[in-house]
Amino acid sequence: MHDPSATDTPPKRHLGSWALIAAVVAVTVGTFGYVGGWLAPHRLTPKRIVDQLQDNAGTFAGYRRNHAKGVCVTGYFDSNGHAQAYSSAEVFAAGRTPLVGRFAIPGSNPYAPDSSVPIRSMALRLAQANGQQWRTGMNSMPVFPVSTPQAFYDQLKAQQPDPATGKPDPAKVAAFFAAHPETAAFRAWAKTAKPSASFATENYWSLDAFVFVDSAGKRQAVRWRMVPEATDAGSDVDNSGNPDYLASDLAQRLSQGPLRWHLLVTLAQAGDPTNDATREWPADRPTIDAGTLVLEHTEPQESGPCRDINYDPLVLPDGIEASDDPLLPARSAAYADSYLRRTSEEAHLPGTAVAQPKPEAK
Structure with missing residues (x-):
């Protein structure tokens, strides 16, 4: 059935609502990047996608090209052994x-107010005793656009700001959505999403599917999410007039003790899509509580241990593999491009004596 709101040239009365959704999506889509160099030069590359992010939101030397504003956290994952099966x-x-982790908000501006977007992110690097690592990046939304x-x-192209207004053209954004009905679930979420008062009270979803492999080689498609023990109660930080209230709230909460999340792993069944991050799996799928994430300390990202970590989602230990989701190699390639740009810039910032970090081995 034709959706009268999904037209190439929307009526003027709809432009305001499209602009609101576009504002949320604009800072969200930057969560992922694009693909590797095996494609022909005229196709998309990591450079083109990161260049487009910069065209849309500007360049802040030495910072990530997305999720630029964040804080470091440290702690550990306490496994209960239930996922070993x-x-x-x-x-x-x-x-x-x-583990060394990072909380952040989407966008390339490291000085943006925390209230500018309703999405928060959690990234983790877990270091196993055998030398292997598991890196994961999650977001506080259940689906990707x-x-x-x-x-x-x-x-991204549709959301590039018009030089005359400094804002995306609502008609172009509406035309993109009309051509991509798969964005409906995310748009429905974005209409009601509001900026939260704390990193500590958010759920964080993997969005992409992965594959668990057991000791016998049996494969199981999964998604995961972090579910907090904290509630909105527990912080007395005054957010009024404070553009950096998320970092203040986090420090205040951690001064009273560790923060905890439960790692819930959802098991796919036959027919559940593993290559489409816009679609949730049915709510009745089996879920395993695999253990507890415990965060103990936070530090500013400028000097903290998360600063030079590339949270590449394809850095995986034996027993966890990528699914067929095309966004995974896309994210990996763009993260690498962004990492090389920002660390090179940081090494040459005037007045700094910071040595250029060496690219990390997988």
Whole structure:
């Protein structure tokens, strides 16, 4: 059935609502980047996608090209052993695995007010005793707007600010949405999403599917999310007039003790899509509580341990593999491009004596 609101040239009365959704999506789509160099030069590349991010939002030397504003956290994952039946990864053996993480908000402006967007992100690097690592980036939304790198790029182009107004053209954004009905679930979420008062009270979803592999080689498609123990109660930080209230709230909460999330792993069943981050799996799918994420300390990202970490989602230990989701290699390639740009810039910032970090090995 034709949706009268999904037209190439929307009526003027709809432009305001399109602009509101576009504002949320604009800072969200930057969560992912695009693909590797095996494609022909005229196709999308990491450079083109990161260049487009810069065209849309500007360049801040030495900072990530997206999720630029954030804070470092440290702690550990306390596994209860329940996921060992599905994955041979050492991180799921009963016991603790140390981690360095990062909370952030989307966007390339490291000075943006925390209230500018309703989305928060959590990234983790878990270091196993055998030397392997698990890196994961999650977001406080249950679905991603688009399912392919090409759609991601087209969305960025549609949202590029008009030089005359400094804002995206609502008609172009509406035309993009009309051509991409798969964005409906995200748009519905974005209409009601509001900026939260704390990183500590958010759920964080993997969005992409992955594959757990057990010791016998059996494969199981999964998604995961972090579910907090904290509620909106527990922080007395005054957010009024404070553009950096998320960092203040986090420090205040951690001064009273560790913060905890439960790692819930959802098991896919036959027919559940593993290559489409715009679609949720049915709510009745089996879920495993794999253990508890415990965060103990926070530090500013400028000097903290998360600063030079590339949270590449394809850095995976034995027992966890990528699915067929095309956004995963896209994210990996763009993260690498962004990492090389910002660390090179940081090494040459006037008045600094920071050595250029060496690219990390997988």
